Amino acid sequence: MTLLVATTNPGKLREIEAILADMPIRLLTLRDLPAVEEPEETGTTFAENARLKARYYAQATGLLTAADDSGLEIDALDNAPGVHSARWHGTDYAFKFEKIHELLRERGLATSHARFVCSVALAQQAAIVFEAEGIVSGEIAAEPRGGNGFGYDPLFFYRPFNCTLAELDQERKSSMSHRGKAFRALRDYLHAIRTPQSLP
């Protein structure tokens, strides 16, 4: 089985490769297909963008394609940054963290409930054959902490582990992360379609 994982983000790819490592799958990424142009992510939800990307790359390449869309939703900021997480107030995460704290302070708050969401969709040509969403619930930390992970991880406090996601090693983070949950569900589906009696 050959699977195209439609991402170029090296942090994401490390997580995904580790989860799919025990599957007999030949994994291709967008780095293997440099000539394929990126689609516009016009969806208003993570799930819509994941489906849109999966369909687009599956049709452009003919390959079974998994795409994900993910981001941070902060309750007190009306679920911002949401689907715009990557570009919300630029790409400098130190600045983005300051912006979050500033907007919370304007609302008289020191923290807020927040969640990371990862939607994954699997497409065969134009058909979506599998979808999953992984969520992890947490809080905005008073200050960024930790040097692992990427993106908003240092600002995401996970109470059960009493630390931010950036303070976890990759294996421990993947065991509870939004992306870990979504891609383990995908792995289980891919496993099941190879042994149909155990579907799904």
Place this chain on the structure above:
Amino acid sequence: MTLLVATTNPGKLREIEAILADMPIRLLTLRDLPAVEEPEETGTTFAENARLKARYYAQATGLLTAADDSGLEIDALDNAPGVHSARWHGTDYAFKFEKIHELLRERGLATSHARFVCSVALAQQAAIVFEAEGIVSGEIAAEPRGGNGFGYDPLFFYRPFNCTLAELDQERKSSMSHRGKAFRALRDYLHAIRTPQSLP
């Protein structure tokens, strides 16, 4: 551990009770608390409504509370019925099924990719401590089939099993359904907080 499952729908409750059956949990439902009034479901997403209901009932009762919100999204109908699934074109499902086919025909379509989504949130007072979303991908059937399940199940064709969700017995449906996936994730979380070394 006592858990309030904030639902009155008997079909939902049967699915949820079966999933949580092996947990040492005392399960209460809204039928046990008839004096508590219902909140308005003002969220624009399943996840928002699940959090809103979980927080509301947890604060009204003081109990650890799980709430879910779920429904059907049809791609070709711009994800309708969506969060309005229960009340979309009334409560007579034979009529609702006809309406779906009519709207598809108006678009020159016989079917459409669709998904069932179930968001679940767990609240302790005002704090959301866990969230999950279960999704199952399928297609709108040419005609309703099967007498099991409830709601839109007879119109939801699931290709891996080559039948609609209403043609499955409860155990088999729960093994792949949106609600099964979401509540098994909740069960794993509840199990983990009783044995913290295995969190989450």
